[in-house]
Amino acid sequence: MQAKLQNLSYYKWLIFGVVATGSFMATMTASIVNVGLPPITAALHTDIATAQWVVTAYLLVITSLLPLMGRLGDIWGRRNLYGFGFIGFTAGSLMCGVANSVSMLIGFRVLQAVGAAALMANSMALITSCFPQSERGKVLGVIGTVVALGSLSGPGIGGLLVEHFGWHAIFFVNIPVGLLGYAGVRLILPADRDLSRERIDYLGAALFTASMVSFLLALSYGTAWGWTSLTTMSCVGFALLVFGVFIWYETRIEQPMLELAIFKNITFSAGNLAGFLSFTAMFTNTMLLPFFLHDVLAFSPAKTGLIMSAFPLVMAVTAPVSGTLSDRVGPVLLTTAGLSLMAIGLLVTAKLQLDATLWLIMGAQALMGLGNGLFQSPNNNSVMSAVEPRQLGVAGGINALARNFGMVCGTAVAVAILEYRRVAYLSGLSEPTAGQQVAAFMTGYHDALLVGAGLAVLGALISLKRT
Template structure:
């Protein structure tokens, strides 16, 4: 049963129930991305596997999501967004049950991929459903709440995961999704609007296979370059194969009548500039989030608990700022909020140029607050602007591409930042035969400063790109209603 309204507009009450279901699915998928990390040592011990193998529980999930997002974005345009989203709830819940029942690492990795299928179905449609359910005047507010629940999922995951692993066992980090998934699916069947904009076109199987294989090859190389060595045959071969398949995919898509990704969408400057600035923002913020704990633990020698509390400032500030930014962008326009958020991020990275081997709590926290506020300011108006710049028959694939850009930015930022910092630190210590701990700490801070300056430069570039959209502020060709 679906509760729908006339003229494709949902009543005020119904559209907020729709948003509630989207927020529930988003929270569940985001929670699962962060809750698993704290259980990896326990799973490694109980399943008797090394940490290099157990990491595939996380890597397989991220790779599968990144590869499948455009595919399900396209299928959502063909089958209907509500249908794909609802099925995603079921698949994710089933995958969670099966993950909890696994007794072998191979099975667990396989079931994580099944979870990723469900998560990608929801992630590829959540923003599209919001945009099609809310008028322009309320989209920023709705997308701001979406950003808040992304932050809450990230924030809740480690704490809840630690509690469950300690008190009832690692399997319950997966079982906790089951009641959420059942409630979310039932609510989706009741409140999500009937799909009316389905496109009767053939699916691009050839393009889907080429895209998936190319992305897996490239992301495997980027993600595991530090593990196998960047000059190892497996990394070079994976990267070469991924690039070749991506080139073939592009040629195939240009000749397809109904391609998986219609490259003409990149002629839309609002879409292109919005995605480019988002990619740079996610790469920088995730790089900072990856490197900061190393500085806090290895240089300042903070406990894991203290590091977790300090890092929580970022998602907390994001959760508070995102809905306010969304509301403000609805009233005053998205450009100033999106660009201002990126400038806040820049200040946060520049603030870290002052840290030393003896920095205090108050010498670090302002940077986390600035980046949390900046990220919360940027995401809702940018998402609203991008999603509102396309026609109704494109929002499914655009939703998938938005989520893909976000994941690619995070993967690239995490992998390349660690690589760059390690290389810089090795160069600084190259003339020292047996460096002392003090020299190791000092070299880390020096390399950390260089990386933070680089992230500040990236954030400035993202701000310039974001602000350049002011000439395309009119959304007359997009989803005005």
């Protein structure tokens, strides 16, 4: 069966279809669960702080395992790891759907996240290895569209499923998609050849995971714990100490989990740094805009969703075009222009006032979507084309790590600046009025987005000097 398929002229697009299935499922699930948190909290008789771990545990595990999963793909085979990803994700989804306590649900989300990490870390490597250099930008651009559509459709599909079938359905919906994806892996993806005989660096993986989990916990809960509290500082200190041990260890073994020499490649390092900054900047907006629209402007959930959909919709249209262009003109111009447009969009959003029109708000979101669409596909193409074929798995894992780490940092930066400026504005006011509360929020909101714009400008400068 597979031998016959390999003779077809469109075989590489069948491979793309399998990879796109995994990308769509992973991104849709990331956004679909947030819709189900309120009914999950009520049904499992828990509180918001505990229920939030349904999201946090998933994010921590994925981010911590991405480099390891990329490395395993290089050693065990990307087809094998992608199949494992579908199995782990599908099994985790089934178990999440039948969980009858919040502790069980969090535990099964960890299993789901292990599968998702295997999918995320190896998707770009599979595409890059199956498409010629002249088409990589285009196909990575289409993957950008798939990711945008997954993020866009998640809340809508989740709302319908929860309303008509209950919160369990947001996990059960993954099962047929996961089984279809696994069938595609077995029937379509080419067999892995010339696999590495290198050993797996389990100690290095454990050190990296411990360091990353500790640091992400500090970023995620620093505002609640207090940024100078003993708990936060202990998490940061432990993370830095263990990460230092990890770097020391990786430079002294023959077969490390992470070949640190890969970062000597300026194109690779600059692309990942620019990608990290792009997602950090983007998530200052993603995190705070819903609060501005709902709490300050009193927009309905439907209206808020409509406004926020402008970003992924424009990105979905732009990403394939920019990817195709990057095959012809290279990444520098497109990535620099993309991050510059994102910075302008953030600046416009930072200047919004209480009388801002719907079209102005949506226009700023569309501009950011345009900038992100121009940036992501050429940047991913640049990063994945900068390494040797044997390094594609770990390169894809690092690229995905930069993306997820940027999301967490952007969220943490936005909340920290908002809370700091809000508290400073209200200090000395024993009973602030509603108007003063709004003014305090707007002060922090504006400053957070200005910082996001500055990060986007920094990313643009790095993109300009990537070669």
